[in-house]
Amino acid sequence: MSPDGRDTTALAALDLVGPALAAAVGDDRWRAPSASLIAGGKSNLTFVLSSPAGEVILRRPPSGDLLPSAHDMGREVRVQRALADTAVPVPRILLTDDGTLTGTPFYVMERVRGLTIRDELPAGYASTPAAKTELADALVDTLADLHAVDAATVGLGDFGRPTGFLARQVRRWTGQWERSRTRDVPEVRRLAGLLAERVEAVGAGARTSIVHGDFRLDNCLMDPGDPATVNAVLDWEMATLGDPMTDIALLLLYWREPGDDVLPMVPALTRDPGFPSRAHLARRYAERAGVPLHDLAVYEAFAYFKFAVIVQGILARTAAGSMAGQQFEEAGAGVAGLAREGLARLGEQE
Known part of the structure:
Protein backbone atom coordinates (compact mmCIF):
# COMPACT_ATOMS: atom_id res chain seq x y z
CA MET A 1 0.00 0.00 0.00
CA SER A 2 1.10 3.60 -0.56
CA PRO A 3 1.41 5.94 2.48
CA ASP A 4 -2.14 7.21 1.93
CA GLY A 5 -3.59 3.70 1.77
CA ARG A 6 -3.98 3.48 -2.00
CA ASP A 7 -3.15 0.22 -3.74
CA THR A 8 0.48 0.34 -4.84
CA THR A 9 -0.24 -2.43 -7.34
CA ALA A 10 -2.75 -0.14 -9.06
CA LEU A 11 -0.41 2.87 -8.94
CA ALA A 12 2.31 0.84 -10.66
CA ALA A 13 -0.20 -0.93 -13.00
CA LEU A 14 1.48 -4.25 -12.26
CA ASP A 15 -1.11 -6.32 -14.12
CA LEU A 16 0.03 -4.61 -17.32
CA VAL A 17 3.66 -3.79 -16.53
CA GLY A 18 4.56 -7.28 -15.33
CA PRO A 19 3.82 -9.15 -18.58
CA ALA A 20 5.40 -6.36 -20.65
CA LEU A 21 8.56 -6.45 -18.54
CA ALA A 22 8.73 -10.24 -18.77
CA ALA A 23 8.56 -9.99 -22.55
CA ALA A 24 11.13 -7.18 -22.71
CA VAL A 25 13.78 -9.02 -20.68
CA GLY A 26 12.84 -12.54 -21.72
CA ASP A 27 12.12 -13.77 -18.20
CA ASP A 28 8.63 -14.96 -17.21
CA ARG A 29 9.45 -14.54 -13.53
CA TRP A 30 8.59 -10.85 -14.04
CA ARG A 31 4.99 -11.56 -15.06
CA ALA A 32 3.59 -11.01 -11.54
CA PRO A 33 5.91 -8.69 -9.59
CA SER A 34 5.13 -6.90 -6.35
CA ALA A 35 5.76 -3.18 -5.87
CA SER A 36 6.71 -0.84 -3.05
CA LEU A 37 6.82 2.94 -3.25
CA ILE A 38 10.19 4.38 -2.33
CA ALA A 39 9.49 6.90 0.42
CA GLY A 40 10.95 10.37 0.00
CA GLY A 41 10.26 10.85 -3.71
CA LYS A 42 9.05 14.45 -4.17
CA SER A 43 8.52 14.54 -7.91
CA ASN A 44 8.13 11.49 -10.12
CA LEU A 45 6.97 8.40 -8.26
CA THR A 46 9.58 5.66 -7.90
CA PHE A 47 8.76 2.04 -7.14
CA VAL A 48 10.85 -1.05 -6.47
CA LEU A 49 9.42 -3.98 -8.41
CA SER A 50 10.32 -7.37 -6.96
CA SER A 51 10.03 -10.91 -8.27
CA PRO A 52 11.97 -14.18 -8.03
CA ALA A 53 14.16 -12.69 -10.80
CA GLY A 54 15.33 -9.85 -8.54
CA GLU A 55 14.51 -6.16 -8.21
CA VAL A 56 14.14 -3.34 -10.72
CA ILE A 57 12.97 0.28 -10.55
CA LEU A 58 9.82 1.75 -12.12
CA ARG A 59 9.42 5.51 -12.58
CA ARG A 60 6.18 7.29 -13.44
CA PRO A 61 4.74 10.78 -12.98
CA PRO A 62 2.55 11.72 -10.01
CA SER A 63 -1.17 11.36 -10.49
CA GLY A 64 -3.29 14.42 -11.13
CA ASP A 65 -2.74 17.54 -13.24
CA LEU A 66 0.89 18.26 -14.12
CA LEU A 67 2.70 21.48 -15.00
CA PRO A 68 3.71 21.74 -18.66
CA SER A 69 7.04 20.03 -19.49
CA ALA A 70 7.29 18.47 -16.01
CA HIS A 71 7.71 14.73 -15.35
CA ASP A 72 8.88 13.84 -18.86
CA MET A 73 9.52 10.10 -18.85
CA GLY A 74 10.77 10.08 -22.43
CA ARG A 75 13.42 12.66 -21.58
CA GLU A 76 14.75 10.57 -18.70
CA VAL A 77 14.89 7.48 -20.87
CA ARG A 78 16.61 9.19 -23.77
CA VAL A 79 19.40 10.77 -21.77
CA GLN A 80 20.12 7.62 -19.75
CA ARG A 81 20.35 5.53 -22.90
CA ALA A 82 22.63 8.11 -24.50
CA LEU A 83 24.99 8.18 -21.53
CA ALA A 84 25.21 4.40 -21.15
CA ASP A 85 28.68 4.15 -22.70
CA THR A 86 30.18 7.35 -21.26
CA ALA A 87 32.06 8.09 -18.05
CA VAL A 88 28.75 9.10 -16.42
CA PRO A 89 27.26 6.10 -14.53
CA VAL A 90 23.55 5.56 -15.26
CA PRO A 91 21.18 2.59 -14.81
CA ARG A 92 20.31 0.50 -17.87
CA ILE A 93 16.80 1.02 -19.26
CA LEU A 94 14.78 -2.21 -19.50
CA LEU A 95 11.29 -1.11 -20.59
CA THR A 96 9.66 2.15 -21.57
CA ASP A 97 6.14 3.17 -22.54
CA ASP A 98 4.64 6.50 -23.60
CA GLY A 99 1.34 5.86 -21.85
CA THR A 100 -0.14 3.53 -24.44
CA LEU A 101 0.07 0.50 -22.16
CA THR A 102 -1.15 1.88 -18.83
CA GLY A 103 -2.48 5.35 -19.59
CA THR A 104 0.52 6.88 -17.81
CA PRO A 105 4.06 7.15 -19.22
CA PHE A 106 6.59 5.07 -17.31
CA TYR A 107 9.87 3.27 -17.63
CA VAL A 108 11.65 0.44 -15.87
CA MET A 109 15.42 0.40 -15.28
CA GLU A 110 17.88 -1.88 -13.58
CA ARG A 111 18.33 -1.40 -9.85
CA VAL A 112 21.90 -0.27 -9.24
CA ARG A 113 23.21 -1.16 -5.81
CA GLY A 114 24.46 1.82 -3.89
CA LEU A 115 23.86 4.15 -1.00
CA THR A 116 21.33 6.97 -1.19
CA ILE A 117 22.76 9.41 1.32
CA ARG A 118 20.37 11.97 2.73
CA ASP A 119 20.26 12.88 6.41
CA GLU A 120 23.05 10.72 7.79
CA LEU A 121 25.97 8.57 6.76
CA PRO A 122 25.88 4.82 7.34
CA ALA A 123 27.89 3.74 10.36
CA GLY A 124 31.59 3.75 9.51
CA TYR A 125 31.05 5.22 6.03
CA ALA A 126 33.13 8.29 5.04
CA SER A 127 33.88 8.69 8.73
CA THR A 128 36.97 10.91 8.38
Whole structure:
Protein backbone atom coordinates (compact mmCIF):
# COMPACT_ATOMS: atom_id res chain seq x y z
CA MET A 1 0.00 0.00 0.00
CA SER A 2 1.10 3.60 -0.56
CA PRO A 3 1.41 5.94 2.48
CA ASP A 4 -2.14 7.21 1.93
CA GLY A 5 -3.59 3.70 1.77
CA ARG A 6 -3.98 3.48 -2.00
CA ASP A 7 -3.15 0.22 -3.74
CA THR A 8 0.48 0.34 -4.84
CA THR A 9 -0.24 -2.43 -7.34
CA ALA A 10 -2.75 -0.14 -9.06
CA LEU A 11 -0.41 2.87 -8.94
CA ALA A 12 2.31 0.84 -10.66
CA ALA A 13 -0.20 -0.93 -13.00
CA LEU A 14 1.48 -4.25 -12.26
CA ASP A 15 -1.11 -6.32 -14.12
CA LEU A 16 0.03 -4.61 -17.32
CA VAL A 17 3.66 -3.79 -16.53
CA GLY A 18 4.56 -7.28 -15.33
CA PRO A 19 3.82 -9.15 -18.58
CA ALA A 20 5.40 -6.36 -20.65
CA LEU A 21 8.56 -6.45 -18.54
CA ALA A 22 8.73 -10.24 -18.77
CA ALA A 23 8.56 -9.99 -22.55
CA ALA A 24 11.13 -7.18 -22.71
CA VAL A 25 13.78 -9.02 -20.68
CA GLY A 26 12.84 -12.54 -21.72
CA ASP A 27 12.12 -13.77 -18.20
CA ASP A 28 8.63 -14.96 -17.21
CA ARG A 29 9.45 -14.54 -13.53
CA TRP A 30 8.59 -10.85 -14.04
CA ARG A 31 4.99 -11.56 -15.06
CA ALA A 32 3.59 -11.01 -11.54
CA PRO A 33 5.91 -8.69 -9.59
CA SER A 34 5.13 -6.90 -6.35
CA ALA A 35 5.76 -3.18 -5.87
CA SER A 36 6.71 -0.84 -3.05
CA LEU A 37 6.82 2.94 -3.25
CA ILE A 38 10.19 4.38 -2.33
CA ALA A 39 9.49 6.90 0.42
CA GLY A 40 10.95 10.37 0.00
CA GLY A 41 10.26 10.85 -3.71
CA LYS A 42 9.05 14.45 -4.17
CA SER A 43 8.52 14.54 -7.91
CA ASN A 44 8.13 11.49 -10.12
CA LEU A 45 6.97 8.40 -8.26
CA THR A 46 9.58 5.66 -7.90
CA PHE A 47 8.76 2.04 -7.14
CA VAL A 48 10.85 -1.05 -6.47
CA LEU A 49 9.42 -3.98 -8.41
CA SER A 50 10.32 -7.37 -6.96
CA SER A 51 10.03 -10.91 -8.27
CA PRO A 52 11.97 -14.18 -8.03
CA ALA A 53 14.16 -12.69 -10.80
CA GLY A 54 15.33 -9.85 -8.54
CA GLU A 55 14.51 -6.16 -8.21
CA VAL A 56 14.14 -3.34 -10.72
CA ILE A 57 12.97 0.28 -10.55
CA LEU A 58 9.82 1.75 -12.12
CA ARG A 59 9.42 5.51 -12.58
CA ARG A 60 6.18 7.29 -13.44
CA PRO A 61 4.74 10.78 -12.98
CA PRO A 62 2.55 11.72 -10.01
CA SER A 63 -1.17 11.36 -10.49
CA GLY A 64 -3.29 14.42 -11.13
CA ASP A 65 -2.74 17.54 -13.24
CA LEU A 66 0.89 18.26 -14.12
CA LEU A 67 2.70 21.48 -15.00
CA PRO A 68 3.71 21.74 -18.66
CA SER A 69 7.04 20.03 -19.49
CA ALA A 70 7.29 18.47 -16.01
CA HIS A 71 7.71 14.73 -15.35
CA ASP A 72 8.88 13.84 -18.86
CA MET A 73 9.52 10.10 -18.85
CA GLY A 74 10.77 10.08 -22.43
CA ARG A 75 13.42 12.66 -21.58
CA GLU A 76 14.75 10.57 -18.70
CA VAL A 77 14.89 7.48 -20.87
CA ARG A 78 16.61 9.19 -23.77
CA VAL A 79 19.40 10.77 -21.77
CA GLN A 80 20.12 7.62 -19.75
CA ARG A 81 20.35 5.53 -22.90
CA ALA A 82 22.63 8.11 -24.50
CA LEU A 83 24.99 8.18 -21.53
CA ALA A 84 25.21 4.40 -21.15
CA ASP A 85 28.68 4.15 -22.70
CA THR A 86 30.18 7.35 -21.26
CA ALA A 87 32.06 8.09 -18.05
CA VAL A 88 28.75 9.10 -16.42
CA PRO A 89 27.26 6.10 -14.53
CA VAL A 90 23.55 5.56 -15.26
CA PRO A 91 21.18 2.59 -14.81
CA ARG A 92 20.31 0.50 -17.87
CA ILE A 93 16.80 1.02 -19.26
CA LEU A 94 14.78 -2.21 -19.50
CA LEU A 95 11.29 -1.11 -20.59
CA THR A 96 9.66 2.15 -21.57
CA ASP A 97 6.14 3.17 -22.54
CA ASP A 98 4.64 6.50 -23.60
CA GLY A 99 1.34 5.86 -21.85
CA THR A 100 -0.14 3.53 -24.44
CA LEU A 101 0.07 0.50 -22.16
CA THR A 102 -1.15 1.88 -18.83
CA GLY A 103 -2.48 5.35 -19.59
CA THR A 104 0.52 6.88 -17.81
CA PRO A 105 4.06 7.15 -19.22
CA PHE A 106 6.59 5.07 -17.31
CA TYR A 107 9.87 3.27 -17.63
CA VAL A 108 11.65 0.44 -15.87
CA MET A 109 15.42 0.40 -15.28
CA GLU A 110 17.88 -1.88 -13.58
CA ARG A 111 18.33 -1.40 -9.85
CA VAL A 112 21.90 -0.27 -9.24
CA ARG A 113 23.21 -1.16 -5.81
CA GLY A 114 24.46 1.82 -3.89
CA LEU A 115 23.86 4.15 -1.00
CA THR A 116 21.33 6.97 -1.19
CA ILE A 117 22.76 9.41 1.32
CA ARG A 118 20.37 11.97 2.73
CA ASP A 119 20.26 12.88 6.41
CA GLU A 120 23.05 10.72 7.79
CA LEU A 121 25.97 8.57 6.76
CA PRO A 122 25.88 4.82 7.34
CA ALA A 123 27.89 3.74 10.36
CA GLY A 124 31.59 3.75 9.51
CA TYR A 125 31.05 5.22 6.03
CA ALA A 126 33.13 8.29 5.04
CA SER A 127 33.88 8.69 8.73
CA THR A 128 36.97 10.91 8.38
CA PRO A 129 37.35 14.41 6.90
CA ALA A 130 39.55 12.91 4.17
CA ALA A 131 36.87 10.40 3.20
CA LYS A 132 34.17 13.09 3.25
CA THR A 133 36.30 15.15 0.90
CA GLU A 134 36.73 12.13 -1.38
CA LEU A 135 32.94 11.74 -1.46
CA ALA A 136 32.48 15.40 -2.33
CA ASP A 137 35.17 15.26 -5.00
CA ALA A 138 33.59 12.17 -6.59
CA LEU A 139 30.29 14.01 -6.81
CA VAL A 140 31.86 17.09 -8.38
CA ASP A 141 34.02 15.06 -10.76
CA THR A 142 30.96 13.14 -11.99
CA LEU A 143 29.20 16.42 -12.72
CA ALA A 144 32.22 17.77 -14.58
CA ASP A 145 32.43 14.50 -16.54
CA LEU A 146 28.79 14.91 -17.55
CA HIS A 147 29.50 18.42 -18.79
CA ALA A 148 32.45 17.10 -20.81
CA VAL A 149 30.32 14.63 -22.80
CA ASP A 150 29.98 15.62 -26.46
CA ALA A 151 26.20 15.76 -26.82
CA ALA A 152 26.21 15.29 -30.58
CA THR A 153 28.45 12.23 -30.36
CA VAL A 154 26.02 10.43 -28.02
CA GLY A 155 22.96 11.39 -30.05
CA LEU A 156 21.81 14.36 -27.94
CA GLY A 157 22.72 17.16 -30.32
CA ASP A 158 19.06 18.17 -30.53
CA PHE A 159 18.26 17.55 -26.86
CA GLY A 160 17.66 21.22 -26.07
CA ARG A 161 18.02 24.83 -27.19
CA PRO A 162 21.24 26.11 -25.61
CA THR A 163 21.14 29.59 -27.18
CA GLY A 164 19.64 32.00 -24.65
CA PHE A 165 19.33 29.14 -22.16
CA LEU A 166 19.69 31.08 -18.90
CA ALA A 167 17.27 33.86 -19.84
CA ARG A 168 14.78 31.28 -21.10
CA GLN A 169 15.13 29.32 -17.84
CA VAL A 170 14.29 32.42 -15.82
CA ARG A 171 11.18 32.94 -17.93
CA ARG A 172 10.23 29.28 -17.69
CA TRP A 173 10.52 29.10 -13.92
CA THR A 174 8.74 32.43 -13.54
CA GLY A 175 5.88 30.89 -15.51
CA GLN A 176 5.98 27.77 -13.32
CA TRP A 177 5.76 30.02 -10.29
CA GLU A 178 2.66 31.76 -11.64
CA ARG A 179 1.00 28.41 -12.32
CA SER A 180 1.77 26.84 -8.95
CA ARG A 181 1.73 29.71 -6.45
CA THR A 182 -1.08 29.79 -3.94
CA ARG A 183 -0.26 33.26 -2.59
CA ASP A 184 1.88 36.27 -3.43
CA VAL A 185 5.45 36.05 -2.09
CA PRO A 186 7.13 39.44 -2.60
CA GLU A 187 10.63 37.99 -2.24
CA VAL A 188 10.06 35.56 -5.10
CA ARG A 189 8.55 38.27 -7.28
CA ARG A 190 11.50 40.58 -6.62
CA LEU A 191 14.09 37.90 -7.27
CA ALA A 192 12.42 36.95 -10.55
CA GLY A 193 12.49 40.56 -11.67
CA LEU A 194 16.15 41.08 -10.82
CA LEU A 195 17.18 37.88 -12.55
CA ALA A 196 15.27 38.86 -15.68
CA GLU A 197 17.31 42.07 -15.76
CA ARG A 198 20.71 40.44 -15.28
CA VAL A 199 20.82 37.07 -16.97
CA GLU A 200 20.91 38.18 -20.62
CA ALA A 201 24.45 39.56 -20.27
CA VAL A 202 25.61 36.74 -17.98
CA GLY A 203 24.45 33.95 -20.27
CA ALA A 204 25.59 35.50 -23.54
CA GLY A 205 28.95 33.71 -23.70
CA ALA A 206 28.01 30.59 -21.77
CA ARG A 207 29.30 27.11 -22.49
CA THR A 208 26.92 24.43 -23.72
CA SER A 209 26.71 20.91 -22.34
CA ILE A 210 24.28 18.24 -21.23
CA VAL A 211 22.75 19.61 -18.02
CA HIS A 212 21.27 17.34 -15.36
CA GLY A 213 19.03 20.01 -13.85
CA ASP A 214 18.90 18.64 -10.28
CA PHE A 215 22.36 17.26 -9.51
CA ARG A 216 22.80 16.58 -5.79
CA LEU A 217 24.19 13.99 -3.39
CA ASP A 218 20.90 12.20 -2.83
CA ASN A 219 20.26 11.96 -6.57
CA CYS A 220 23.37 9.79 -6.82
CA LEU A 221 24.04 6.28 -5.58
CA MET A 222 27.40 6.08 -3.81
CA ASP A 223 29.46 2.90 -3.80
CA PRO A 224 28.94 1.13 -0.43
CA GLY A 225 32.60 0.17 -0.22
CA ASP A 226 34.20 3.31 -1.60
CA PRO A 227 33.01 6.88 -0.85
CA ALA A 228 35.17 8.08 -3.75
CA THR A 229 32.93 6.33 -6.32
CA VAL A 230 29.51 7.27 -7.69
CA ASN A 231 27.73 4.11 -8.86
CA ALA A 232 24.82 5.84 -10.62
CA VAL A 233 23.32 9.26 -11.28
CA LEU A 234 19.51 9.26 -11.03
CA ASP A 235 16.52 11.57 -11.62
CA TRP A 236 17.11 12.95 -15.12
CA GLU A 237 13.65 14.47 -15.60
CA MET A 238 15.00 18.03 -16.01
CA ALA A 239 17.99 17.15 -18.19
CA THR A 240 18.58 19.20 -21.34
CA LEU A 241 21.26 20.96 -23.35
CA GLY A 242 22.16 24.22 -21.68
CA ASP A 243 24.51 26.15 -19.47
CA PRO A 244 26.51 23.85 -17.15
CA MET A 245 26.98 26.66 -14.65
CA THR A 246 23.35 26.15 -13.64
CA ASP A 247 24.22 22.62 -12.48
CA ILE A 248 27.20 23.56 -10.33
CA ALA A 249 25.29 26.49 -8.81
CA LEU A 250 22.40 24.23 -7.82
CA LEU A 251 24.80 21.68 -6.32
CA LEU A 252 26.29 24.47 -4.21
CA LEU A 253 22.78 25.42 -3.00
CA TYR A 254 22.21 21.84 -1.86
CA TRP A 255 25.63 21.66 -0.17
CA ARG A 256 24.79 23.23 3.19
CA GLU A 257 27.57 24.48 5.48
CA PRO A 258 27.80 24.86 9.28
CA GLY A 259 25.63 27.81 10.30
CA ASP A 260 23.43 27.66 7.17
CA ASP A 261 19.68 27.45 7.52
CA VAL A 262 18.15 24.05 6.81
CA LEU A 263 16.34 24.26 3.48
CA PRO A 264 12.97 22.58 2.94
CA MET A 265 13.40 19.01 1.68
CA VAL A 266 17.19 19.40 1.41
CA PRO A 267 19.28 17.10 3.62
CA ALA A 268 21.47 19.05 6.01
CA LEU A 269 24.10 16.32 6.34
CA THR A 270 26.90 18.38 4.84
CA ARG A 271 26.62 20.89 7.71
CA ASP A 272 28.25 18.23 9.91
CA PRO A 273 31.94 18.55 10.83
CA GLY A 274 34.44 17.20 8.33
CA PHE A 275 32.63 17.97 5.08
CA PRO A 276 34.43 20.37 2.73
CA SER A 277 33.06 23.83 2.02
CA ARG A 278 31.15 25.07 -0.99
CA ALA A 279 34.29 26.96 -1.96
CA HIS A 280 36.15 23.64 -2.12
CA LEU A 281 33.49 22.17 -4.40
CA ALA A 282 33.61 25.22 -6.67
CA ARG A 283 37.42 25.06 -6.92
CA ARG A 284 37.33 21.31 -7.59
CA TYR A 285 34.79 21.78 -10.36
CA ALA A 286 36.77 24.60 -11.97
CA GLU A 287 39.91 22.45 -11.93
CA ARG A 288 38.21 19.28 -13.23
CA ALA A 289 36.28 21.13 -15.94
CA GLY A 290 39.18 23.44 -16.77
CA VAL A 291 37.02 26.56 -16.70
CA PRO A 292 36.72 29.73 -14.60
CA LEU A 293 33.46 30.18 -12.71
CA HIS A 294 32.48 33.62 -13.95
CA ASP A 295 29.32 35.23 -12.53
CA LEU A 296 28.79 32.36 -10.09
CA ALA A 297 26.74 34.56 -7.74
CA VAL A 298 24.12 35.21 -10.42
CA TYR A 299 23.86 31.50 -11.18
CA GLU A 300 23.51 30.77 -7.47
CA ALA A 301 20.73 33.35 -7.22
CA PHE A 302 18.95 31.61 -10.09
CA ALA A 303 19.41 28.27 -8.29
CA TYR A 304 17.62 29.61 -5.21
CA PHE A 305 14.83 30.98 -7.39
CA LYS A 306 14.43 27.70 -9.26
CA PHE A 307 14.38 25.66 -6.06
CA ALA A 308 11.82 27.98 -4.47
CA VAL A 309 9.54 27.33 -7.45
CA ILE A 310 10.18 23.57 -7.23
CA VAL A 311 9.23 23.59 -3.54
CA GLN A 312 6.06 25.52 -4.32
CA GLY A 313 5.16 23.05 -7.06
CA ILE A 314 5.55 20.14 -4.64
CA LEU A 315 3.36 21.92 -2.11
CA ALA A 316 0.70 22.48 -4.74
CA ARG A 317 0.75 18.82 -5.81
CA THR A 318 0.65 17.68 -2.19
CA ALA A 319 -2.40 19.84 -1.53
CA ALA A 320 -4.06 18.32 -4.60
CA GLY A 321 -3.36 14.78 -3.34
CA SER A 322 -1.03 13.89 -6.21
CA MET A 323 2.01 12.73 -4.22
CA ALA A 324 0.86 9.25 -3.22
CA GLY A 325 0.15 10.34 0.35
CA GLN A 326 3.57 11.89 1.02
CA GLN A 327 3.32 15.09 3.03
CA PHE A 328 5.54 18.17 2.66
CA GLU A 329 3.41 20.98 4.09
CA GLU A 330 6.20 21.97 6.50
CA ALA A 331 8.13 23.30 3.51
CA GLY A 332 5.68 26.16 2.92
CA ALA A 333 7.54 28.68 5.05
CA GLY A 334 10.76 27.92 3.19
CA VAL A 335 9.74 29.44 -0.16
CA ALA A 336 10.28 33.03 0.95
CA GLY A 337 13.49 32.06 2.74
CA LEU A 338 14.90 30.54 -0.43
CA ALA A 339 14.11 33.73 -2.34
CA ARG A 340 15.82 35.81 0.35
CA GLU A 341 18.96 33.70 -0.01
CA GLY A 342 18.84 34.28 -3.74
CA LEU A 343 18.51 38.00 -3.22
CA ALA A 344 21.49 37.94 -0.88
CA ARG A 345 23.61 36.33 -3.63
CA LEU A 346 22.81 39.36 -5.76
CA GLY A 347 23.77 41.72 -2.94
CA GLU A 348 20.15 42.59 -2.31
CA GLN A 349 18.52 42.70 1.10
CA GLU A 350 14.83 42.56 1.91
